[in-house]
Amino acid sequence: MGNSVVGQADTLPLPSTTWKADYLQDTAVRRLVLEQYDRECVPLRRYLQFLGMDADSAQETVHEAFLKLHQHLLGGGDRANLRAWLYRVSHNLARNTQSAFRSSRTDSLPDVTVSGELASPAASIEQELLAEERNRLVRDAIGGLSAAQRDCLVLRAQGFKYREIAEVLNLSVSTVGENIQRGLEKVKELL
């Protein structure tokens, strides 16, 4: 080629001696991120979808959250309770990008097919339809809650403790307790 330039490999400087250590550290971080991904990807996407995000947006939000987790860990960030960290970041990403997310209603949620995990293989179609109808009623009831009540109840349903919910939603623990109580009583009335 006309503008070709020749590099001299034998005179080039060698990589820094710290390169290998950095590589090992980065690989450990990568492994940790992927472990978290395998564990939390589905419930995290479920959480976002339950709050009103469509499947594609939830997928992109979760992807971005895991990239941020990688960045967080590479930067020496706190590794305590990464699950709550992931939910908090995902929640904030979703809130920033999804206008519908700010709404207190989630009645735009698409219909959900009942997962095979919930119904035994022998379950009749009628039982599945009944379960689906029951879930729809619950979703509708939750759709009538305030955003804070809804968020707290869904996180609670995913096994978070009040302290963790407070961390995810940036609320006080007592406020989380109040939201759960009011939300749960409201849903109970509606069912």
Place this chain on the structure above:
Amino acid sequence: MKGCEEVSHLPSALLIKAIDEELPGGEAQEVESHLATCDSCRRRYQALRQVSGRIESAVAARQVELSSEQRTRLETELDARELAARAKPGASHVVRRLSWAVAIAAALAFLLLVAPQWRQSVKRTGSAAAAQPSAFEVDGESFVALPYSNPDLPLNTSHIVQMQVPVQSLADAGIVFEPISNEVAAQDRSVLADVLLGMDGRPVGIHVLASE
């Protein structure tokens, strides 16, 4: 069993916290004792538990479709970011940003697809790029100039990224890499290099550090 009128009933908040195991040991014990003797509170407790279970079922029933492609995509991006993160310490604050890994990948793709046409355009217009030196120095490090990026933009020396660069990409950019060892001359190999990024995010120069 005591009638409801004989005891003060437990507030819902307390019952819900008992369900959620959010009460300290002493209070939890008191609630348990009360529920053992108060039909009304026990019924309310059970109703709240039932509603809680229904909410859990509804949340768990949310179907999520997963594909291996999504995980592979994440792995690929993590690889690119970690290559970038192994850049020089002085540049780490820049290269650890997600956008850089993507920018570099895009720039290398640009090498293969657009650069040849761009170079022809430069020749026709007689731009300053044609006079770009074949090698230059930044912070004491020598870089071989790459035949693209806008030469009129100022260099930003903090945008140096250490990464593996395919030998084929270098060849396509007009840079013939001729190491002493015959092994690394193969076109399917890559070399570790410092890549200097211009202000437009495209590589301006390259300093080959070592073969794969």
